Amino acid sequence: MSVDLILFFVLALVAVAAAIGMLLSQNAVYSALFLVINFATVAVFYLLLGAPFIAMAQITVYAGAIMVLFLFVIMLLGAEKLAPGKVLPYQRPLAIGLAVLLVAEAAYLLLSRVQSVAAIVTPTVETNTVEEIRRLGMALFSDYLLPFEVTSVVLLVAMVGAIVLTIREKGEQG
Amino acid sequence: MVPQTYYIALSAVLFTLGALGVLVRRNALIIFMSVELMLNAANLAFVAFANTYQHLNGQIIVFFVIAVAAAEVAVGLALIVAIFKTRQSIDVDTMSSLKG
Numbered sequence: 001m002s003v004d005l006i007l008f009f010v011l012a013l014v015a016v017a018a019a020i021g022m023l024l025s026q027n028a029v030y031s032a033l034f035l036v037i038n039f040a041t042v043a044v045f046y047l048l049l050g051a052p053f054i055a056m057a058q059i060t061v062y063a064g065a066i067m068v069l070f071l072f073v074i075m076l077l078g079a080e081k082l083a084p085g086k087v088l089p090y091q092r093p094l095a096i097g098l099a100v101l102l103v104a105e106a107a108y109l110l111l112s113r114v115q116s117v118a119a120i121v122t123p124t125v126e127t128n129t130v131e132e133i134r135r136l137g138m139a140l141f142s143d144y145l146l147p148f149e150v151t152s153v154v155l156l157v158a159m160v161g162a163i164v165l166t167i168r169e170k171g172e173q174g
Numbered sequence: 175m176v177p178q179t180y181y182i183a184l185s186a187v188l189f190t191l192g193a194l195g196v197l198v199r200r201n202a203l204i205i206f207m208s209v210e211l212m213l214n215a216a217n218l219a220f221v222a223f224a225n226t227y228q229h230l231n232g233q234i235i236v237f238f239v240i241a242v243a244a245a246e247v248a249v250g251l252a253l254i255v256a257i258f259k260t261r262q263s264i265d266v267d268t269m270s271s272l273k274g
Contacts (some may be wrong), residue, residue, distance in 0.1 A: 022204075023194060066247050120176045
């Protein structure tokens with residue numbers, strides 16, 4: 001068993017365990033922290049796949065900005081735990097059954113339809129150089145210039161939308 | 175050597191866990207986190223394919239997905255805060271004002 005394979009299985013175990021921990025935690029703060037672990041593990045996967053820029057973006061944007069926003073809102077609302085309420089009796093078993101079905105379908109497709117057994121290219125010293133990131137930047141600012149600009153508009157609209165949704169109008173109580 | 179299939183399988187498992195979270199949990203914040211988990215699983219598949227085909231397009235798509243996810247989180251959390259202000263709860267079962 002090569003080092004790559006061992007690394008993959010250990011990281012995959014951590015990622016799946018963190019995702020399950022997020023699902024099962026009763027406290028929303030714990031869920032958010034489990035999700036941070038999951039995002040950090042996926043960032044390491046990106047490094048293994050030779051995508052250092054995406055890995056760093058994942059850490060700063062997902063594990064950093066987005067999860068801090070989540071934690072901030074959880075603590076702002078004081079909504080760590082929900083009051084117990086009545087749930088549909090068949091909902092949970094049905095959800096688990098459907099999830100098992102989804103995994104089974106994915107496994108079937110992976111086992112039966114994969115054309116070639118392609119191996120992951122291990123990143124070399126060249127992968128983690130400035131040259132590679134320059135290629136990404138060139139593609140982003142030439143072939144993908146329009147989507148890139150649209151993304152900036154999307155972010156602006158999201159910012160304005162978030163402010164409009166939460167702003168307190170004059171004379172409003174609360 | 176790690177076969178590409180392993181990465182796709184991991185991505186599928188993480189996606190399913192996210193979908194399960196959306197179905198099972200009642201806390202709107204945790205449902206939202208599960209959606210993020212699903213986006214992340216899709217990103218992992220994109221980067222794995224970008225690696226096997228040695229093409230940068232996969233990575234660029236992931237970059238856009240991350241940007242859009244950031245925008246989505248900002249608006250979604252603002253919505254959750256607004257809902258909490260009017261209902262004092264973020265239990266999705268209580269959001270049934272439109273129910274006939």
